[in-house]
Amino acid sequence: MDSQSDNPILRFSAIVWGLGIFLIFAVILGVFWWVNRDTPETLEENAAKVRYETKAKAFEAQAASLPQELIDAAIPAVAEQLASVKPAAVEKPEQVIPGSPTAEKLAAAPAADTAAVDAMAGDPDEPIDPAVMEKGKISFILCSACHGQNGEGGPIAPPLAGSEWVNGPASNLIRIQLRGLVGPINVAGKEYDFIGGMAAQAQQSDEDIAAVLTYVRNSFGNKAPAVKPEQVAALRSEVGKPQLTADDLVKP
Numbered sequence: 001m002d003s004q005s006d007n008p009i010l011r012f013s014a015i016v017w018g019l020g021i022f023l024i025f026a027v028i029l030g031v032f033w034w035v036n037r038d039t040p041e042t043l044e045e046n047a048a049k050v051r052y053e054t055k056a057k058a059f060e061a062q063a064a065s066l067p068q069e070l071i072d073a074a075i076p077a078v079a080e081q082l083a084s085v086k087p088a089a090v091e092k093p094e095q096v097i098p099g100s101p102t103a104e105k106l107a108a109a110p111a112a113d114t115a116a117v118d119a120m121a122g123d124p125d126e127p128i129d130p131a132v133m134e135k136g137k138i139s140f141i142l143c144s145a146c147h148g149q150n151g152e153g154g155p156i157a158p159p160l161a162g163s164e165w166v167n168g169p170a171s172n173l174i175r176i177q178l179r180g181l182v183g184p185i186n187v188a189g190k191e192y193d194f195i196g197g198m199a200a201q202a203q204q205s206d207e208d209i210a211a212v213l214t215y216v217r218n219s220f221g222n223k224a225p226a227v228k229p230e231q232v233a234a235l236r237s238e239v240g241k242p243q244l245t246a247d248d249l250v251k252p
């Protein structure tokens with residue numbers, strides 16, 4: 001046997017060197033991991049992080065703006081609404097096949113007679129039924145998630161307080177409930193344009209829509225005649241048509 005490889009001192013120092021180099025590598029890797037531990041690596045991870053943070057902030061803001069007793073009061077009413085929902089087929093124009101029965105039906109559907117509906121409006125001085133206000137207040141909790149608890153608007157929807165649309169012709173408000181709204185819209189002197197706009201809420205009954213609109217038109221400093229369930233019923237043929245744009249509305 002070679003006397004060198006048998007030398008215990010040499011063997012010992014080789015082990016010490018080996019361990020030393022291993023430790024140095026471990027420390028370098030450790031430092032590298034520590035510095036990078038929170039940094040998302042790809043663009044997708046970065047975007048996901050921003051999305052999660054934004055979502056968390058929006059949830060927090062909504063939770064802070066809605067007192068628990070309001071939510072508790074709304075749950076039975078909303079559950080009842082949802083239980084009585086009749087499915088409304090809402091097709092986007094790009095999904096309707098040209099020449100199909102749906103396309104023909106929508107093309108043949110008469111344009112909404114907004115003038116007739118607005119002519120049904122009540123006297124502005126007629127007192128508002130407190131029971132209708134109470135019903136509307138509960139439905140409004142759904143609207144408040146986007147429009148703010150006092151209709152003040154927010155990062156995802158324009159204000160309802162002081163809106164000329166809210167205080168204007170009832171046909172606009174009813175059609176917005178039945179068809180939704182998208183694209184730029186000027187509210188109280190400010191231009192808004194939210195991606196995706198507002199979805200239709202046509203699952204609500206005529207009474208629900210009349211009540212929530214009456215509530216909005218007589219809260220937060222707004223003042224306008226009550227909306228009648230008959231006015232909503234007269235516009236039901238609007239359901240299923242594409243989201244409205246501001247140009248489709250009667251100028252307030």
Ligand code: HEC
Nearest residue numbers: 142143146157158159163165181182183185193194197198
């Ligand atoms: C998911 C969010 C969301 C909910 C819920 C919602 N809206 Fe909207 N609403 C919007 C957005 C966004 C717009 C603006 C659409 C656009 O950009 O054209 C809008 C516009 C409006 C407008 C016209 C503009 C204005 O501010 O006067 C009215 C009126 C309205 N909503 C009423 C309601 C009512 C009443 C409810 C509850 C029944 C409701 N909205 C629920 C998001 C929402």
